[in-house]
Amino acid sequence: MKRFGKRKAKMIGVCLLVMLLSPFIASITIRGISYISVAANNISLLKMQETKEVISEFKQIDSHPDYEDSIISYGFGWEEEYEDESYSSDVNLDNSTPQDVGVKPYPENLDNVSGNVIQSSFGKYSGNKYFDLENGGQVMNNTSISNYNLFQESNLKPEFKIELNGEPQVLIMHTHTTESFEPYERNFYDSSFNYRTTDPTKNVVMIADEICIQLEKAGITTIHDSTIHDYPSYNGSYLRSAETVKTILAQYPTIKVVLDIHRDAITSEGDLMQPVTTISGKKAAQIMIISGCDDGTMDMPNYMQNFRLASLFQQQMENSYPGLTRPIMFDYRKYNQDLTTGSLLIEVGSHGNTLEQVRYSGELIGKSIADALTSLA
Secondary structure (H helix, E strand, C coil), X not given: CCHHHHHHHHHHHHHHHHHHHHHHHHHHHHHHHHHHHHHHHHHHHHHHHCCCCCCCCCEEECCCHHHHHHHCCCCCCCCCCCCCCCCCCCCXXXXXXXXXXXXXXXXXXXXXXXXXXXXXXXXXXXXXXXXECXXXXXXXXXXXXXXXXXXXXXXXXXXXXXXXXXXXXXXXXXXXXXXXXXXXXXXXXXXXXXXXXXXXXXXXXXXXXXXHHHHHHCCCCEEECCCCCCCCCCCCHHHHHHHHHXXXXXHCCCCCEXXXXXXXXXXXXXXXXXXXXXXXXXXXXXXXXXXXXXXXXXXXXXXXXXXXXXXXXXXXXXXXXXXXXXXXXXXXXXXXXXCCCCEEEEEEEECCCEHHHHHHHHHHHHHHHHHHHHCCC
C-alpha cells in the first residue's frame, strides 16, 4: 500500500476509535465534573456549617464526616500528653509535691472576651469508621479490626460478675484531676483561664462524686480516689496515675471496674465547642467513652474485654438518655487500660461546657452505669 493510502487508513482507524470511545470519554468527563461539583458543594457546606452562632442559637451538628474530623478531639486533654516523656523534676512517682507548690484556685473573674463559646449537639455520625450498636449508640473505629468483628464483640458481656456484698467493685480516679470547665452559660470565654484547677468542687472530681452517689444507691460499693496527678506537672500524669491504681487494686482485689474520668477539649478555629443535649428539660454535657486497642506494642492483650464493657455502658446510656453519648472511640491507645479487664476512660463534656452541665451528666452517667453493672450481678 502506498504511503498516502496507509496514512488515510490510519486516520480512518483513529476516527473510528474516537467515535467508539467518545461515549465513555464523555461519561468520564461528566462524572469528573460531577465529582468536582460535589466536592465544591461539600466545601461550601463545610464553610456554612463553620459559621458561628451565639450560644442562645442552639444548633445541631450534622453528620458531615469532614466537619466532624475538624472539630472532634482525639481523646487528649487541654494539651497532648506524651506518655513516654520523662517526669518533670518537681513531681515524683510517689505523687509527692514540693512544699512551695500551692493550690491552683478557680479564678474569681473570667470576664475578658477572648473568643466564642458555641453550644452544639453532636448527632448521629456517618462514614466507614462508624457503626451502630444493637441497642443504641455508636462506635468510632480507628483501628484495622473490622466493624463486623467489633460489632460481634459489642454484643458479648464482660466476663466478670459484680458482687453486691459491700466489697469494693468500682474504682473511679482521675489522671488529669485538675481539668475544669466554664463557670456558666455564656457566648464567650476568657483565655486567661487554662481550664485547670485543684478545687475539687470545680474540676472533674465533682463529676465523679455524682457518679459515686448513684452507684452507692444501687448497692455497688465504689472507691473514688481524687489524687492529683497532673499538677504542677502535666506530663507523666498517666505514669503517676498507674501507680495510684496499682496500689488501690492491691489493697482491694475485689475491684472489677476502673473508670478514669476526664473532660475533653473541643475547639474549632479558636472557638470553644459546648456539646450538650437536653434531658428531662435540663442541659447535660455529651460524653465520650474511650476504649483502647493494642497494636501489638502495648502489652494489653485483654483490650476486647474493656471494649465489651464500653459497649454495655454506651448502649445503656443511649437507651436511657438518647443523645447523651458521642461514639465510643476505639483506637490504639493504652491509658492504663491494661490494669484490669474493666478499665475505661470517660470524657465528660469539654472545657467549653459549664460546671452545672457536667455535674448533671455525672448523675446520668452514674444511673446508667449502675443499671449496666447490676445486670452483671
